[in-house]
Amino acid sequence: xxxxxxxxxxxxxxxxxxxxxxxxxxxxxxxxxxxxxxxxxxxxxxxxxxxxxxxxxxxxxxxxxxxxxxxxxxxxxxxxxxxxxxxxxxxxxxxxxxxxxxxxxxxxxxxxxxxxxxxxxxxxxxxxxxxxxxxxxxxxxxxxxxxxxxxxxxxxxxxxxxxxxxxxxxxxxxxxxxxxxxxxxxxxxxxxxxxxxxxxxxxxxxxxxxxxxxxxxxxxxxxxxxxxxxxxxxxxxxxxxxxxxxxxxxxxxxxxxxxxxxxxxxxxxxxxxxxxxxxxxxxxxxxxxxxxxxxxxxxxxxxxxxxxxxxxxxxxxxxxxxxxxxxxxxxxxxxxxxxxxxxxxxxxxxxxxxxxxxxxx
Amino acid sequence: xxxxxxxxxxxxxxxxxxxxxxxxxxxxxxxxxxxxxxxxxxxxxxxxxxxxxxxxxxxxxxxxxxxxxxxxxxxxxxxxxxxxxxxxxxxxxxxxxxxxxxxxxxxxxxxxxxxxxxxxxxxxxxxxxxxxxxxxxxxxxxxxxxxxxxxxxxxxxxxxxxxxxxxxxxxxxxxxxxxxxxxxxxxxxxxxxxxxxxxxxxxxxxxxxxxxxxxxxxxxxxxxxxxxxxxxxxxxxxxxxxxxxxxxxxxxxxxxxxxxxxxxxxx
Numbered sequence: 001x002x003x004x005x006x007x008x009x010x011x012x013x014x015x016x017x018x019x020x021x022x023x024x025x026x027x028x029x030x031x032x033x034x035x036x037x038x039x040x041x042x043x044x045x046x047x048x049x050x051x052x053x054x055x056x057x058x059x060x061x062x063x064x065x066x067x068x069x070x071x072x073x074x075x076x077x078x079x080x081x082x083x084x085x086x087x088x089x090x091x092x093x094x095x096x097x098x099x100x101x102x103x104x105x106x107x108x109x110x111x112x113x114x115x116x117x118x119x120x121x122x123x124x125x126x127x128x129x130x131x132x133x134x135x136x137x138x139x140x141x142x143x144x145x146x147x148x149x150x151x152x153x154x155x156x157x158x159x160x161x162x163x164x165x166x167x168x169x170x171x172x173x174x175x176x177x178x179x180x181x182x183x184x185x186x187x188x189x190x191x192x193x194x195x196x197x198x199x200x201x202x203x204x205x206x207x208x209x210x211x212x213x214x215x216x217x218x219x220x221x222x223x224x225x226x227x228x229x230x231x232x233x234x235x236x237x238x239x240x241x242x243x244x245x246x247x248x249x250x251x252x253x254x255x256x257x258x259x260x261x262x263x264x265x266x267x268x269x270x271x272x273x274x275x276x277x278x279x280x281x282x283x284x285x286x287x288x289x290x291x292x293x294x295x296x297x298x299x300x301x302x303x304x305x306x307x308x309x310x311x312x313x314x315x316x317x318x319x320x321x322x323x324x325x326x327x328x329x330x331x332x333x334x335x336x337x338x339x340x341x342x343x344x345x346x347x348x349x350x351x352x353x354x355x356x357x358x359x360x361x
Numbered sequence: 362x363x364x365x366x367x368x369x370x371x372x373x374x375x376x377x378x379x380x381x382x383x384x385x386x387x388x389x390x391x392x393x394x395x396x397x398x399x400x401x402x403x404x405x406x407x408x409x410x411x412x413x414x415x416x417x418x419x420x421x422x423x424x425x426x427x428x429x430x431x432x433x434x435x436x437x438x439x440x441x442x443x444x445x446x447x448x449x450x451x452x453x454x455x456x457x458x459x460x461x462x463x464x465x466x467x468x469x470x471x472x473x474x475x476x477x478x479x480x481x482x483x484x485x486x487x488x489x490x491x492x493x494x495x496x497x498x499x500x501x502x503x504x505x506x507x508x509x510x511x512x513x514x515x516x517x518x519x520x521x522x523x524x525x526x527x528x529x530x531x532x533x534x535x536x537x538x539x540x541x542x543x544x545x546x547x548x549x550x551x552x553x554x555x556x557x558x559x560x561x562x563x564x565x566x567x568x569x570x571x572x573x574x575x576x577x578x579x580x581x582x583x584x585x586x587x588x589x590x591x592x593x594x595x596x597x598x599x600x601x602x603x604x605x606x607x608x609x610x611x612x613x614x615x616x617x618x619x620x621x622x623x624x625x626x627x628x
Contacts, residue, residue, distance in 0.1 A: 052528055072531045079532040085525040089547040098543075099533030150533060 002063045002153045002186045003028045004049065009058030011044055018044040020210045022058070031180050031187040032215070033197035036207035036233070042190045043158060045207075049188060050156050051075055062154060073102075075154075078147030078185075082159040084139040086131040092118070092142050093127045099150040117145040120179065137168040144176065148183060155180065155187040161196060173200050194234055198222070206230045224260060228349040231272045238275065238317045239349055243268040250346065254289045255339045259348040272347035273339065275320035280307065283334040290338030293317065295331055305329075309337055382599070389596035411596035415586075421597065424582035427495055431578060432561040435502040439510045439560060440553065442503070447514040448545055452527045458515070465511040468504045473569040476501065481574070495576045502564050509559040517552025518545075551616050558612045562605050 004026040011019040019041040026032050034042040047053040049060060051072035060067040067075065086095050096117050100110045118124045121141045131139055140160055147155060157176070161169045177200040180187050191197050197204045198218040205215035206229070214221060214230045225231035242252030244263030249256045252271050259271065283292050293311040305326045307319045317337055321329075329335075387398050393406045415421045450457050468476070480501070484491045491497050523545055530540045546553075568580040577585075579601065587594025 050532060072528075073534045073536065075532075076534065077532060079529065081525050081529060083522060083525060085522060085529040087526060087530075087544050087548070088521060089544075098530070098535065102530075102534040102536070102539065146533070156532075 004154060004186055004188070005059075005061040006045070006049065007059045007061070009045070009048060009055045009060065011041075011048060011053060011056050017210050019048070019055075022210070022212055024205060024212060024215060026186055026188065028186055029184040030202045031177070031189060031200060033189045033191055033201035033204045034207055035191055035194055035197040035204050038192060040207040041210040042192075042207050044210075046156055046158055046188055046190045049154070050077055050079055076103075076150065076152055077154045077156055078150065078152030079156045080140070080143045080147050080158065080160045082162055084131070084136075084143050084163075086139055086142055086146070088131050091128050091130055092123055092134075092145075095131075095142055096146045096149050099146060103150050105150075113149055117149050120182075121145040121175075135168075136164050137172055140164065140172060141175070144179070148179065148185065151183075152185060155185045157187065157189045159191055160189075162191070162193065169196070176200065198234070206233055208233070224345070225272075225347050226260065228272070228347070231347040231349065236275050236318055237272040237347070238278070239270045239315060240273050240317070241268065241314065242271040242346075250348070252346065253291055253337065253339050257339065257343065258345050260346070261348050263348075270349040272349045273317075273343065275306065275318045276304075277340050277343035277346075278317065278319040279338050279340045280309070280319055280321060280329070280335045281338065282328070283336045288336050290336040292334065292336050295329060295333045295335055298326070298329060298331060309335060311337065382602075385595055385599050389592050389599055411590075411593040412600055414590065414593045415597045415600075418586075420577075421582060421586070424577050424579045427577065428565050428579035431496070431498055431502060432564040434496065434499045435506060435564050436557045436560045438499060438503045439506055440556065443507065443510050443514055443556075444546075444549070444553070447511060447518055448523070448541065451515070451518040451523045455524065461511070462515070465507050468507055473505075474573060476504070477570060477573040492574065495578070498570055498574065498576055498578070501570045501574075502560075502567060505567070505570070506560040506563050509563065510556040513552045513556035513559065514549065517549045517555075520552075521548040523548070554612055554616060558609055562609060565601065565605060 004024075006022060006024050009019055009022040010017075022041070022045055024032070024045075034045060036042050044053060048055050049067075051067065051070065062075070087098065090098065093114055096114045097110055100113055105113065114127075118127055121144060123138065123141055123145060126134055126138055126142070131142070134142070140163075143160070160176070161172055164172065173196055176189075189197070189201065198221075201218060203215055204218055204221050206213045206221065208229050214226045216224075221230065222234055225234060231237050240252055242250045244265055244267045245251035245256045246263075247265075248258055248262045250259045250263055250269070250271055252273070259269075263269070281288070281290065291311045291314055293309040293314075296308040296310050296316065297306075298308075299306045300323060303323055304320045305323045307321060307326070307329060309317045309319055311317060319337060387393075387403075388395065389411055390408060391398065391402070391406045392408055392410070393402050446461070450461055481492060484497075526544050526548070527540055530544050535544070566580060567578070568584065571578040571581045572584075583594055583597050583601070586597065
């Protein structure tokens with residue numbers, strides 16, 4: 001059982017703060033993605049866990065053992081880097097062997113392990129090749145094989161797929177997930193690609209400016225973001241003005257719905273609505289529900305079509321509709337935008353504000 | 362139009378290098394009075410006698426031997442000092458790189474005469490024996506070749522991504538000696554060879570330090586010899602030039618053959 005606990009970890013590089021009060025508890029065998037824009041501190045968090053950087057404050061425990069003062073080479077973690085960092089002077093086999101030799105594994109067992117690694121990463125025919133003779137995807141598979149060959153306690157992946165093209169990236173991320181499940185190693189995966197994170201992680205930690213904003217299962221993160229940053233960072237979201245209708249309900253687009261936080265009577269706020277939580281109807285006169293607007297752009301994205309609508313009194317909205325039902329839509333058409341009946345829980349994007357006098361309740 | 366310009370440029374460049382050398386070759390290897398070295402006499406009277414004269418001069422051989430040994434010692438001293446420095450800087454203190462790059466250029470800012478006078482004054486009082494040996498040139502040459510050597514090594518480390526290789530090796534549990542000897546040094550071969558080639562080319566052609574310190578190396582011998590036998594002296598100069606060019610060409614060829622990136626080595 002190898003659980004990872006990082007407790008209130010802080011780190012600054014000179015005047016710039018890289019990590020503040022970073023706390024995360026990772027269960028044994030779990031795959032956690034740290035996701036965030038560049039410079040958000042995700043790589044710093046990973047490097048502190050790996051031992052390449054020392055935290056200014058806070059503690060790191062792995063399997064209950066404090067990592068303070070434990071050198072990188074004694075932690076027995078596997079690490080995969082963005083730029084592969086295979087040893088250019090060694091073949092695939094020798095690259096995998098390197099860690100095993102450093103761990104003083106017996107020669108027979110080393111050969112067996114290398115063969116098994118080559119097999120599970122489907123690299124048998126690349127065994128005697130040098131890194132410069134392989135493609136990016138193959139190189140990263142070697143890096144993965146090399147990292148897991150020594151049966152690491154924790155596997156750390158630092159943007160392992162960002163140097164690869166889209167197709168390879170997608171198949172390799174599935175492979176990583178599959179392998180990780182099979183060997184059950186506790187894994188931390190750093191990425192700035194939200195699709196990647198949502199696709200493979202058990203839990204995703206969203207980071208911004210050195211802070212962990214929210215850590216939750218992908219679905220929960222998408223449906224119940226705790227703040228505006230997470231809501232906007234994960235997927236697309238519309239900001240729609242609304243106001244408090246009842247203690248925990250908000251009035252938005254002619255409907256009353258629950259929000260991620262309660263409301264103060266009379267309070268107005270911006271509410272986040274996902275594009276798929278909106279529906280379009282043809283505007284045929286007054287008395288209809290929803291906000292009226294004009295279609296700006298229609299972009300076909302495969303199964304869904306993304307429609308932008310400029311509200312007559314309000315912001316521009318993005319609405320995702322099933323492509324099959326878009327034949328009747330055209331640019332400059334008058335439409336109404338409503339909340340879909342399934343949308344019953346919206347993200348309140350703004351913090352509570354003191355109520356100004358004279359506001360509508 | 363563009364092609365014509367390129368060819369003209371190349372021809373002018375070639376003429377700039379080839380004509381002086383051809384003139385040198387004619388002067389050295391044609392036993393024809395200088396006033397008669399015209400296009401009509403281009404093919405007459407060629408002989409390799411001048412170079413044979415050199416080879417039969419014992420002083421020439423000992424000067425050559427001294428220069429080769431100086432080159433070897435300089436290369437060894439520089440590599441021993443600068444490989445660890447370059448590795449430590451790249452891996453442990455990358456922020457020091459700009460400072461070191463500037464520092465290693467310093468020897469070129471100080472003129473040789475100032476360096477020699479300064480060092481001679483320092484050693485004459487404390488350790489006069491130091492300047493007596495011809496090998497007292499080694500530290501001067503090492504200092505003088507430092508900019509080439511450091512740049513070549515630094516470029517090599519950068520090109521192989523030494524920092525991540527070091528981190529990857531550490532994360533796999535390797536000790537520092539293992540990382541240096543199995544990972545970093547093998548991937549620096551190209552830059553080490555390049556540094557050595559540049560250093561030896563420099564040492565084999567260095568005149569100022571040797572002359573100021575009154576040592577007989579190949580270049581100082583060449584200059585003195587030219588005074589007594591101008592033809593043989595120039596023949597030797599040309600010979601050394603051609604041998605150096607061929608050796609550097611061979612080094613580049615070997616590097617290319619091994620798939621090493623020549624552009625990152627400073628050659």
